[in-house]
Amino acid sequence: DTGVSQNPRHKITKRGQNVTFRCDPISEHNRLYWYRQTLGQGPEFLTYFQNEAQLEKSRLLSDRFSAERPKGSFSTLEIQRTEQGDSAMYLCASSYVTDTQYFGPGTRLTVL
Amino acid sequence: GEDVEQSLFLSVREGDSSVINCTYTDSSSTYLYWYKQEPGAGLQLLTYIFSNMDMKQDQRLTVLLNKKDKHLSLRIADTQTGDSAIYFCAEKPETSYDKVIFGPGTSLSVIP
Numbered sequence: 695d696t697g698v699s700q701n702p703r704h705k706i707t708k709r710g711q712n713v714t715f716r717c718d719p720i721s722e723h724n725r726l727y728w729y730r731q732t733l734g735q736g737p738e739f740l741t742y743f744q745n746e747a748q749l750e751k752s753r754l755l756s757d758r759f760s761a762e763r764p765k766g767s768f769s770t771l772e773i774q775r776t777e778q779g780d781s782a783m784y785l786c787a788s789s790y791v792t793d794t795q796y797f798g799p800g801t802r803l804t805v806l
Numbered sequence: 807g808e809d810v811e812q813s814l815f816l817s818v819r820e821g822d823s824s825v826i827n828c829t830y831t832d833s834s835s836t837y838l839y840w841y842k843q844e845p846g847a848g849l850q851l852l853t854y855i856f857s858n859m860d861m862k863q864d865q866r867l868t869v870l871l872n873k874k875d876k877h878l879s880l881r882i883a884d885t886q887t888g889d890s891a892i893y894f895c896a897e898k899p900e901t902s903y904d905k906v907i908f909g910p911g912t913s914l915s916v917i918p
Contacts, residue, residue, distance in 0.1 A: 698848075727906075736810070736894050736908030737849070750905065785848060794839070795906060797849040 698798035700786050706804045707776055714772045715801045719788030726769050727795060728761055729785040730754065737785050743769060776805045810909035812895050817915045824882040826912045828895030831876060835897040838871060839906065840880045843892045852880070852893075882914075890916045 699718045707713050719726050724745050729737035740759070741751045745766040755761075758776075763769040773780055783802050787795040809831045818824045830838070836857050841849040855862045855869045855878075862869045868881040882889055892911040899907065 700848075734910070736896070736910050737906075738908070739905045742905065787849075794837070794851060794854055796851060797841070799848040802846075 698786055698788050698796055700784075700798040700801050702801060703799060704802045704804075706806065708806050709776060709778060711776055712772065712774045713776060713803065714770055715784055715786075715803075716768060716770050717786030717788075717798060718768045719786070720790075720796060723788035723790050723796075724766070725789045725791070725795075726763055727787040727789075728769070728771050729787065731783040731785055731800070732781075740771075773803075776803075778805050781805045810895055810897055810907055812893075812909040812912045814910060815913050815915070817917060818885050819917050820885060820887055822885055824880075824885045824889070824914055824916075826880045826882075826893050826895075826914065828878040828880075828909055829876055830878065830895070830897045830907075830909075832897055832899040832907070833873075833876065834900035836900055837898040838869075838878050839894075839896040839898070840867075840869065840878075841894040841896060841908075843894065843911070845891075849894065885914075885916050887916045887918055890914055 701716045726743045728740040731737040741761050743763040758774045761771045783800045785800045787797045789795045812828045839854040840852045842852050843849050866883045870879045892913050894911045895909040896906045
């Protein structure tokens with residue numbers, strides 16, 4: 695078991711560009727979560743999938759953000775028309791049923 | 807409401823015990839967690855406790871839960887320099903789909 699993996703680890707982009715991040719959960723984990731963490735803060739919940747169904751979205755997830763988990767395995771998080779306020783660490787976590795969430799290393803986004 | 811609070815900084819000498827405190831507000835929380843984050847890394851699950859337990863011990867870690875006061879603590883015995891990190895307290899309320907609410911994190915500095 696290699697744990698939760700995320701790619702890329704770092705992304706620098708210019709304001710207005712679109713970016714996409716990928717998360718590969720621990721195999722057989724049916725639940726996948728996205729969180730955002732800004733400097734000096736704890737992670738904040740963004741959205742959650744059970745298999746391929748997106749079951750909850752935070753109000754933090756504006757219409758510029760979209761997440762998918764097409765086959766119930768890996769997930770992508772896309773941010774359109776990035777803004778400087780989107781600069782943060784984006785963390786993915788997975789769990790089996792209602793079990794504990796295990797986190798990936800995160801993708802650090804810097805919007806110039 | 808859902809809110810988790812922690813003191814932001816703690817400094818201890820190597821070999822001493824560290825105690826990190828946390829308060830939470832959601833009495834329906836079923837699980838309470840401690841995660842560790844080293845610089846530039848994702849979150850590592852340290853330990854968790856069910857809400858019907860008072861104490862859990864795991865090697866150098868002791869978790870105490872006072873459900874009446876909604877107070878959680880993490881004690882690290884014989885603190886080492888490798889324990890320097892940010893420690894996040896988190897709760898999982900019963901009110902939504904396994905969303906975990908994190909505190910702001912306590913930055914632990916271990917002085918050699």
